[in-house]
Structures are given as C-alpha cells and as structure tokens.
Amino acid sequence: MKRILIVLTGILVLTSCQTDKKTEKKLETVVPERTELSQDSKIFLGNRLFSEKTCITCHAIDREHKAPSVVDIMHVYKANNADIVSFLKGYAKPIVDTTASQVAIMQANIDGFLKQITDVELDAIATYMMHVDELSKK
Template identity: 40%
Template sequence: MKKIILSPIALFFVLSSFTLKKETITHTKSSLENGKKLFNSKTCSACHQEKVKVVGPSLKDIAAKYKAKKGSIVLFLQGKAKPIVETDTGQTAIMQTSLSITKTMKVEDLKDISEYIMNIK
C-alpha cells in the first residue's frame, strides 16, 4: 500500500524538479542581462569595472570574496551587512553614498545585480 502512495508522490517531485530547473535557467539568463543593465544604469560602473580596480574593487574581486566568505551582496546593497571586500574606512565612506541609491531598489533588482556580479570570472 505504501509503495502505491509513494510512487505518485515521488514521480511528482521528479517531474517538478525538471520543470523548476528549466525555469531557473531561463530566469538566470534574464537576471544576468537585467543585472548588467541595472549595474550600468545606476552608475555602479563609474567605480567598478569587471576586471580592473578603479575607485572600488573589480567585479571579479568582489565575486571571489563573496563566494569565499559566503556573503550576501544583496544585504550589503540594502545597507544590512558590513563590507567584506573593501573594509578601509575611506573606501567604505565612498560606498555609503552609493548605497543611498541601492537601498531604495527592489530586492528582485538587487538580486539581479548580485547574480551579474557573481557570474564575473
């Protein structure tokens, strides 16, 4: 009796996982594109370039540190987490001005920016 009940449930979860995986891949592509667009339109690129340190660290360095320390770029951009890349007082003071822009953004947009940054290699 248990096998009959578990089989349809197991089948449901297997089929659901394939559906969710496909949606995630589609969402990721659009998230990356939106994240890059937002990153550039919110003037983040004035201080951060993909692979070169300008005023702030490169996106490659940011992604590496956040991956290594398992930090949340979204929480940082919301002003809810301390910086983990540049901890120098002067650098963090500069970034505080920019956080006034990101603190008012939608969480979905911040997630897209984070995804874009985290995919820089």
C-alpha cells in the first residue's frame, strides 16, 4: 500500500511539473511582440513629452520666446538635412542661430534630463516637431 502511495505521489509530482511547463509556454506565446508606434502615436507622445520635459518653456511653437521656435528650428534642420535627434542626444553641435546663453541652457538640458530619455521618446519629440512645422505651412 505504501509503495502504491509513493508511486502515485511521484506520478502526480511529475505530471504537475509538466503541466506548469506547458502553462509557461502558453503564457509566453500570449504576450504580443512590441511594434513600432504609429505616426499619430509618435505625434501624441512627442507633444506630451515636449510639455512634460519643459521644452515648451523656452521653445514656443511659431514664435521666438526664450529660444527659437519649433518652426524656426525645424526649418533650419530641414534646410541643412540635419538630424535633430543627434543634437538632442548631444552628438551634434547646434546649427540654429542662437545666443551663447541659449546654447548653454540647451547644453545643460542635453547633459541632464535628455540623456535619460529613450530613443523612442526622442524620436517622438522629433516627429512632433516635424509635424508642427508641417502644420505651419498650411
């Protein structure tokens, strides 16, 4: 009788372990792969980040405030076929005509919080800025 109980317990343990592994595999296949954001999602996220990260404090949409406007910035970047994301990552020098104090403030932002923003977020900010520029032409 004891042998039968031991054998049944062993079978139960083995079966439950196999069931757990099958369940784990099912759960792994249920999780969808991450896809790239749509253009509208990038614009929405970029708009939100532009405000949350206080870019809007210095950069108004279509007029110079404390620094060049988004429209002015994107005109210069497009005319020079330059990459705004490279600048925001600190890989490129500013190409927009600004004062030394404006450059110093922007450099502090690049060295500070912009280094902590993901590539997806930076791409969203750039997409939003391009979108703003396109809207200004209409």
